[in-house]
Amino acid sequence: MPKLRLFTPGPTMVPEEIMLEMARPLDHHRTAGFKEMMKEAAENLKYVFQTTQATPLIITGSGTAAMEAAMVGCCAPGKKVLVAHCGKFGERWRDVCKRFKMEFVEVTAPYGHGIKAEQVAEGIKKAGGGFGSIICVHSETSTAAVSDVAAIAQVARQNDLLMMVDGITSVGAIPFKMDEWGIDVVVTGSQKALMLPPGLGILGVGPRAWQVVDTFDPPCYYNSLKAYRKSAADNDSPYTPNNQLIRGLVKSLQMIRAEGLENVWARSARLAKATRAAIQAMGVELFAADPADSVTALKVPAGIDEGKWRKEMRSRFGIHAAAGQGDMKGSVVRFNHMGYVDEIDTLGAIAAMEWTLADQGFKFTLGSGTAAFQRAIAAR
């Protein structure tokens, strides 16, 4: 009886009621019913983005498609892009700049650390101006570190730059306030805090960003912000949308709204804090110096075979933890706190970690992790 529990920071677990909602007979997308779904999804995405001004856009594609749409659409030719990165996903934004031959300047932090606003301010000063936008990952999924995008957005405002945020593992998981913080563009994906399978890239594009979008014609057809804006005005999609996932999105946003966004954030924070306490109680080190509450990364203890460890957790207990990415493969393991995951699931993940670490001869008190987890949850 394999009872799988995805603890990967995307795809995350999808509620059965969403899976069943998506299994209902499919209707066509050129219908009044589809437009109603799009209208409701857009309204609730504004709530999740915490914006009244930005336009939500839904692209059929991975988060990377939405990312490309944001970059190609909002980074005007002749203006430099400041890419603030501290992990694999931030590096992907830099690679997008390279591919599209955009001029860019990098501000970096070591893996596990977040980007600080002062670094960004200094980066701008050092490069001597000419910038159009700043792009930064809010919650860097590869290292489980959080960057202070609220403070970085202030730097953007002071320098009259667009502030673009990769919120793929922050929106709907940790506090993100588009209007209050002055974020111009945010990108997210369906398979994270939105509790859906992969397949939708979602954006929020604010009024300052639209002003820039309207100044040039970018080299893109499918990932065109202008095409999506035109259709969104009529609650429609420029190309055939994945209306199965959009039906699921309507449902998942209803669930988030019913729980309340602050409560969703608090749940992820609670699980993250208790997970960190459990890991440390077991004598295992956390990877991130600036830990995000959407995902926790730990350092694989010396002497532990990471591949074998994760495999055992999955095969014996159905707990699927994520491996490290790139250079971090083998030395980092990650656990998700986004979306459809609760105390019981996470307690189980801690226990699975303990049983399988003990099997590999790791020296610690069995039960120390779960006890610390329980205490941390009780202390809320």
Place this chain on the structure above:
Amino acid sequence: MPKLRLFTPGPTMVPEEIMLEMARPLDHHRTAGFKEMMKEAAENLKYVFQTTQATPLIITGSGTAAMEAAMVGCCAPGKKVLVAHCGKFGERWRDVCKRFKMEFVEVTAPYGHGIKAEQVAEGIKKAGGGFGSIICVHSETSTAAVSDVAAIAQVARQNDLLMMVDGITSVGAIPFKMDEWGIDVVVTGSQKALMLPPGLGILGVGPRAWQVVDTFDPPCYYNSLKAYRKSAADNDSPYTPNNQLIRGLVKSLQMIRAEGLENVWARSARLAKATRAAIQAMGVELFAADPADSVTALKVPAGIDEGKWRKEMRSRFGIHAAAGQGDMKGSVVRFNHMGYVDEIDTLGAIAAMEWTLADQGFKFTLGSGTAAFQRAIAAR
């Protein structure tokens, strides 16, 4: 009791067993199980494309994403593209050329007609060479007309050009033979003959096309053929794939394989032929002079309110027929023959047409359409 039957040429009807397959608990995509799915899907896509040489690639996105990937990846700078178009979807390829500032020459046919090989040969001669590729829609979904891509591919071969085919409503619906015809690139989508919801753009890229792909770096990141080829070699995906739809794809390809591709083609052809006979027997004109067997378009009879007609078919009988696109809106109605549709469904669509036409005072013998349909099917 609304019992909906999608007769739109995409999305088409999805078998319940595929919907339920996709409702099963979702696994992660970085697993051996996902690679097995990708491997099986690739093998069966080769069968559906009728190729042993081409590489199947699966992009999370609409068919348009795959289309853009093909154009941007295979149309080398400095070489002209011959865009042969005769409907809204062919025009979209031209628009992609424009957006990416590719040099192109158009060869066109009036709506309802297919492109002939002689036209293409003449177009090449007239423009005085300098071409790199020909792009043509096989079954033009907007007009329900078919173009002779097999003959056009011969012209491509004679001129040493890449032959790129939009097979979005031909692959898996009407005979399409990639290797035998010498097609270099084919594009299709999940929501047509493959009997799935929208959300996957699928390509087949042959060896001559790869040679061209390798000669330059195109302006694309997400829709990058090179990125997908690299991952496909390991049965993987470069960006987070819609693994829910890929699971559905595995199932749908198994169903096509079990029925046999020739039998699938024969079923669509039989339904198309009988539908055309029925429409003509009712005294209604067909739209296409070169009708495709994947979709049938009819001319809305004088005095009939098209919007009201389609609305009535849907609200009273659950038959959702497609409207005309662009200039054809109001004057054309279309019925699908691709994928999960059979004689009983289609007989019902003919009957719904008859009842609702009679209501609007159209003069014809009620039952003449269904009788002609039955005779045509009986005569197989």
